[in-house]
Amino acid sequence: MPTLPLEASSSHVLAIDIGGTKLAAGIVSGAGVLLDSARTPTHAAEGPDRVLDRLLDLCRTLLRRSSVPVQRVGVGCGGPLDTVRGLILNPPNLPGWLEFPLVARLQQALDLPVSLDNDANAAALAEFHFGAGRGTRHMVYLTISTGIGSGLILNGELYRGKRGNAGELGHLQVRVDGRACNCGGRGCLEAYASGTNIARRARELAAQHPASLLARSVPDLEAITAQTVLQALQAQDEVAVQLWDETLDLLAAGVASTVNAFDPERIVIGGGITNFGDLLFVPLRERVAARAMPALWSGVELCRAELAADVGILGAAAVALRERQGLPV
Ligand SMILES: [Zn+2]
The missing domain is CATH 3.30.420.40 (ATPase, nucleotide binding domain)
Incomplete structure (x- = not known):
């Protein structure tokens, strides 16, 4: 439909x-x-x-x-x-x-x-009406930039919950008792995978590995951003690879849980993280496939937002x- x-x-x-x-x-x-x-x-x-x-x-x-x-x-x-x-x-x-x-x-x-x-x-x-979600009835939108935002389109309708705040997928808890999150919780996806927190985790790792490209590519560690991580990753810096590997695992856990909970046709990902391109989408699809229930993952498209x-x-x-x-x- x-x-x-x-x-x-x-x-x-x-x-x-x-x-x-x-x-x-x-x-x-x-x-x-x-x-x-x-x-x-x-x-x-x-x-x-x-x-x-x-x-x-x-x-x-x-x-x-x-x-x-x-x-x-x-x-x-x-x-x-x-x-x-x-x-x-x-x-x-x-x-x-x-x-x-x-x-x-x-x-x-x-x-x-x-x-x-x-x-x-x-x-x-x-995205549902004019972008990458066209033609679906069940779509999950996830935007990963400074923070993580999301919206659930279920059966052609925006799912709002009792007061309009439903669908905070950035606050899915992907690690029990993990890093503290802005929301007051712990172990939320956002506490690891938002642009801000990718950069924060990168600074911590760079401090432990001062010889890494990640640490050496900036005048001081405070200058590290998600973009710095991408560049170090493209140069196959071991520390950046380790950081991105953990980030992908946690993102896959969040997306797989979402697939298992909502049985969507399409997951649309937007925001600055899409700059990681195939370094994001290719391994994320593989890892979600390995984690989600096969019957629910079957046929799900995980794609990039279109509207920029x-x-x-x-x-x-x-x-x-x-x-x-x-x-x-
Ligand atoms: Zn949170």
Whole structure:
């Protein structure tokens, strides 16, 4: 059965992507075509009212120059948030947004209905409708960058859980009593495999192996990033190989558990980690195959996300378009 037919719609929406470093907005058609876009720095330290003013300037500029009528606004924003009440609860990258009534404020200022979701769920919907998830009904989206975000599309619907926070696959516990995680738990996938934590683990290993290429390729160990790890890995540095081997095992454990739990057709992986290319996807498929239940892994595609830089705006658009068409959001 094909993806739900947003393509058939002639709606246009204003899509807003609120990040800790930049605000982006765009006019998007029902087929997921980005007709116009604009962005500006968030300056998050200035607090929600000033950020909202700048965001509204961006939106009004786009609406003024749009040649098509816009029926709805969609917003993707880092969580935690309350999608039922339209509140931003207290995201770590947006200081001062404590129970901030974003939906009500935008509705009042723009005089349009507003739909809100967290950025990972929005990105999952974007890949589902317009990207690498097209044609599926059961899709898992995993984005691995600074942190790990994810979204579950089950039976054609975004699975939200009781308050809208379901699908935190970055916090699957892949190692009992393992490394401490930002969420307060231990042994979470994110505590090992996010870009930030790959770099952190690399620094620790480099300190133990000062003669390694990983250690010698930077002026000081604090300069090590996930990109440094990739370069050392490409040069077959033993320490980088060991680090990546452990990372792949833990990622495979998380993905295999997800496959066993949800029986998806496709796993779509996005974010900076996809820069590892075949060094990621080829061994990850093999290791998931070795760990997942064969009947559930059979036929599952593990592939790269397609939407790249515009995924935030297209995700916010998908949230609005689904709501406009009365699809479950
Ligand atoms: Zn965690």
